Amino acid sequence: MKYRRFGRSNWQVSEIGYGMWGLAAWKGTDMDEVLKGLDRAVELGCNFFDTAWAYGDGKSELILNALLKKYSNKKIYAASKIPPKNRQWPSKRGADINDVFPNKYIEKYVDGSLKNLGLEKIDLMQFHVWEDEWAGIDEWKNIIENISKKGKVERWGISINRWEPENGLRTLETGKIDSVQVIYNIFDQSPEDRLFPLCKKLDIGVIARVPFDEGTLTGHFTKKTTFPKGDWRNIYFNKENLYESVERADALRPYIPPKMDMPEMALRFILSNPDVHTTIPGMRQVKHVVANMATSDGFGLKYDTLVELRKHRWDRTPTKWSM
Numbered sequence: 001m002k003y004r005r006f007g008r009s010n011w012q013v014s015e016i017g018y019g020m021w022g023l024a025a026w027k028g029t030d031m032d033e034v035l036k037g038l039d040r041a042v043e044l045g046c047n048f049f050d051t052a053w054a055y056g057d058g059k060s061e062l063i064l065n066a067l068l069k070k071y072s073n074k075k076i077y078a079a080s081k082i083p084p085k086n087r088q089w090p091s092k093r094g095a096d097i098n099d100v101f102p103n104k105y106i107e108k109y110v111d112g113s114l115k116n117l118g119l120e121k122i123d124l125m126q127f128h129v130w131e132d133e134w135a136g137i138d139e140w141k142n143i144i145e146n147i148s149k150k151g152k153v154e155r156w157g158i159s160i161n162r163w164e165p166e167n168g169l170r171t172l173e174t175g176k177i178d179s180v181q182v183i184y185n186i187f188d189q190s191p192e193d194r195l196f197p198l199c200k201k202l203d204i205g206v207i208a209r210v211p212f213d214e215g216t217l218t219g220h221f222t223k224k225t226t227f228p229k230g231d232w233r234n235i236y237f238n239k240e241n242l243y244e245s246v247e248r249a250d251a252l253r254p255y256i257p258p259k260m261d262m263p264e265m266a267l268r269f270i271l272s273n274p275d276v277h278t279t280i281p282g283m284r285q286v287k288h289v290v291a292n293m294a295t296s297d298g299f300g301l302k303y304d305t306l307v308e309l310r311k312h313r314w315d316r317t318p319t320k321w322s323m
Helices: 031-043 059-070 103-117 138-149 195-202 213-218 239-250 262-271 286-294 303-310
Strands: 003-005 012-014 048-050 077-082 122-127 153-159 179-183 205-209
Touching: 031 059, 031 286, 059 077, 059 103, 077 103, 103 122, 103 138, 122 179, 138 153, 153 205, 179 195, 195 205, 213 239, 213 262, 262 286, 262 303
Parallel strands: 048 077, 077 122, 122 153, 153 179, 179 205
Antiparallel strands: 003 012
């Protein structure tokens, strides 16, 4: 496992982190397999785990709690998120921050996550949605400063809404935010335009989420793919999105390097960008943990491959189903 400096925090975080949404909130999860996968991740050098209260109403945080206790002799960075009070994912333009992240609510959920995680201090607490129009509001800045002074949170971050990588630039310039989590993959390359350069300038940690475009960049989906009843992907992968996603993924197959599969190519595309400090694939099977961790070996994709993959940039705008 290779490690990268996580912005001004100076943390050395594993290039491949662990996204903990699917293991607690998706249908059809084998928890015995999940727990084995978490153990294997730590054994292979993963030290960055990203969870949230919203992942199973605290269940994912409790799972991480057990992992932290089991490996108390290792430094594992725990990142969690405060859910929006109005439970709207993503947030909407013009939303009143008092309806989404009022002061007392912020501290309430910090305290709740501390309890779930079994920690005295959370390494990274993130706002699970964000609107850049809140950048000029002092209340949230004051409350996170107070919480940090109390020793409850080490660093603060924002998780940027899907397909809106520039909806946070002014907020980062306030100096109050230490990290940003954003969708970045072969299709979603737009963070390279303005977000990544600003993060580099301000020395802000970058977490790339959704490295497989919710699954299409694994190359396993077809136009007939279905998901379990109640699985949120039934909404996201409506016929319109599923068909085009599969077609675009299939168009990548000629560029997969020899002895490599599409998931490995997708991760190595991200790791080829030094502006990304860690990426957090969701993993529910040990074999996926092993395969994903193996991509952190210091070798990115060749220049010619990167040139071809950049032609597959897919600029999208939020919709009613994109969540």
